[in-house]
Amino acid sequence: MNGAFQYFMNNQDEVIALTLQHIQLVGLATVIAILIGVPIGIYLTTNDAVADVVLQIAAIIMTIPSIALFGLMIPVLSVINQGIGFLPALIALILYSQLPIIRNTYVAVQNVDPNMRDAAKGIGMSSWERIRMVEIPIALPVIMAGVRNAVVLSIGIGAIAAFIGAGGLGVLIDQGISRYNRDMIVVGAVGVSLLAIIADTLLGILQRVLTPKGMNINA
Amino acid sequence: MIEFKNVTKTYDGKVNAVDDVSFTVPQGNIAVFLGPSGCGKTTLLRMVNRLVPITKGEIFIDGEQTNSLNEIQLRRNIGYVIQSNGLFPNMTIEDNVTVVPKLLGWDKEKMRNRFFELMELIGLKPDDFRKRYPHELSGGQQQRIGIARAMAADPPVMLMDEPFGALDPIIRSHLQKEFLQIQKEVQKTILFVSHDIDEAITMGDQVAIFKDGRLMQYDAPDDILANPANEFVSTFVGSDRAIKSLGLHTVADLVNQLKVTPVAADSRQISLKTDLRQILSIFFNEGYEELVVVDEEKKPMGSITIQDVQKYLHQTNQSA
Ligand SMILES: Nc1ncnc2c1ncn2[C@@H]1O[C@H](COP(=O)(O)OP(=O)(O)OP(=O)(O)O)[C@@H](O)[C@H]1O
Ligand SMILES: [Mg+2]
Numbered sequence: 001m002n003g004a005f006q007y008f009m010n011n012q013d014e015v016i017a018l019t020l021q022h023i024q025l026v027g028l029a030t031v032i033a034i035l036i037g038v039p040i041g042i043y044l045t046t047n048d049a050v051a052d053v054v055l056q057i058a059a060i061i062m063t064i065p066s067i068a069l070f071g072l073m074i075p076v077l078s079v080i081n082q083g084i085g086f087l088p089a090l091i092a093l094i095l096y097s098q099l100p101i102i103r104n105t106y107v108a109v110q111n112v113d114p115n116m117r118d119a120a121k122g123i124g125m126s127s128w129e130r131i132r133m134v135e136i137p138i139a140l141p142v143i144m145a146g147v148r149n150a151v152v153l154s155i156g157i158g159a160i161a162a163f164i165g166a167g168g169l170g171v172l173i174d175q176g177i178s179r180y181n182r183d184m185i186v187v188g189a190v191g192v193s194l195l196a197i198i199a200d201t202l203l204g205i206l207q208r209v210l211t212p213k214g215m216n217i218n219a
Numbered sequence: 220m221i222e223f224k225n226v227t228k229t230y231d232g233k234v235n236a237v238d239d240v241s242f243t244v245p246q247g248n249i250a251v252f253l254g255p256s257g258c259g260k261t262t263l264l265r266m267v268n269r270l271v272p273i274t275k276g277e278i279f280i281d282g283e284q285t286n287s288l289n290e291i292q293l294r295r296n297i298g299y300v301i302q303s304n305g306l307f308p309n310m311t312i313e314d315n316v317t318v319v320p321k322l323l324g325w326d327k328e329k330m331r332n333r334f335f336e337l338m339e340l341i342g343l344k345p346d347d348f349r350k351r352y353p354h355e356l357s358g359g360q361q362q363r364i365g366i367a368r369a370m371a372a373d374p375p376v377m378l379m380d381e382p383f384g385a386l387d388p389i390i391r392s393h394l395q396k397e398f399l400q401i402q403k404e405v406q407k408t409i410l411f412v413s414h415d416i417d418e419a420i421t422m423g424d425q426v427a428i429f430k431d432g433r434l435m436q437y438d439a440p441d442d443i444l445a446n447p448a449n450e451f452v453s454t455f456v457g458s459d460r461a462i463k464s465l466g467l468h469t470v471a472d473l474v475n476q477l478k479v480t481p482v483a484a485d486s487r488q489i490s491l492k493t494d495l496r497q498i499l500s501i502f503f504n505e506g507y508e509e510l511v512v513v514d515e516e517k518k519p520m521g522s523i524t525i526q527d528v529q530k531y532l533h534q535t536n537q538s539a
Pocket of ligand 1: 231236
């Protein structure tokens, strides 16, 4: 442990740079995953048959080992000369994030009290107004829980992305293994864990802030 | 004015939840939909704002066929009060009340003024409630807010589905009276679902009684009590319908129709505004032979006996 601390002190700049890279990768993936997953989740509440299929597919994607998924993407993305590096890692993280985000959005919106939906329609809200003013605010805490899940998951998987040259804290682990440098591995692993814990805590606070005040009793 | 023309609703091709119903509700009237559970009251109500599509027939509001109008516009012009829990839990009381004006694009100042106006109308202090959330209110207060929300954009027509259903009898009768007071000012055309005959008599200018989706009778409460159209109606309104009908008349009505005898002995005084059902219970509970009627200035006008009430009931029932 002492050695790992020494390693960290001696290589602070590099470790911090790798951490920022990690955050960048996961952050961008999460933002895009939300932009894709939340609308899909909302749409699914209007179509049960499609919902089953989509949730199944998302669940299957989750079960593909990340190394295999990276491997599968190499030939596909090589066509545009991006077989390894940032892009395949980004795409993989977006895919892995879909299940928690879509599923939580779907469940949360579906569980909105039917009376609420009825009142919203009855007073003359359009579908979009109803989704924006009533369904999303009420569903937000549960959607946020899905996002938290996705972020923690992505931080872990993001470490493996270093093996296809996407950078991030996984680089320390990757190089530590090939150089038989235990201290590097420890610094990389602890860094990933800390990042996950901090992200989870911050998102937990954000979740509470975003929960509509009137709904604190349920949260 | 709301006109139902041969309106029918069939769910999933099975039995008719509403079966060939036709009647007209005049401008500014409250029509109560009354009947046992499952007789189609809610279905009929929700066909008016097209939350339930009409299977056959037509509904007209002020001569315009509802199906010819834009669904969203139609609903924004109809106040809708659903049975408890219709308030949005994520919005403050003010946001709940002004949600329709907001959809209509009113400016902030106008919405704020309207909020204060409505809260005055329903008897709640605006500043005490503005920033609170629905779950922080009592059932009765939530119900009032629900009504305020429905009235916010001043729609000419209101649909109310058992708005006082979940409340205890005392609060319910209080809100009924309060709402009638409001209605005197606002003069909306209101469709009001209830399964309580007493509520129907109190609230309705007209009462529509349904059984299995069919309209059994549509009349003023008076006429329904005096002349039930069939066995079902007469059972539904109950064997005490004569006594119920007394609630619709006041001492003033009686004095107008019968000659009161001059005051013979000193007795308990009653005002012209007291309804005859109350008079009856005063006679029974307090054991007076006669009661002294006093006018607005508390001057005795004459006295009435229990026989007078009986005679009055007899005459009005015959004339109806
Ligand atoms: N969405 C629906 N699909 C199928 N059948 C329905 C639907 N809604 C209502 N029904 C049926 O239509 C009939 C009338 O229902 P409705 O809700 O209008 O009754 P109601 O008079 O309002 O009863 P209550 O006093 O219990 O509220 C009932 O038999 C009910 O089961
Ligand atoms: Mg009903």
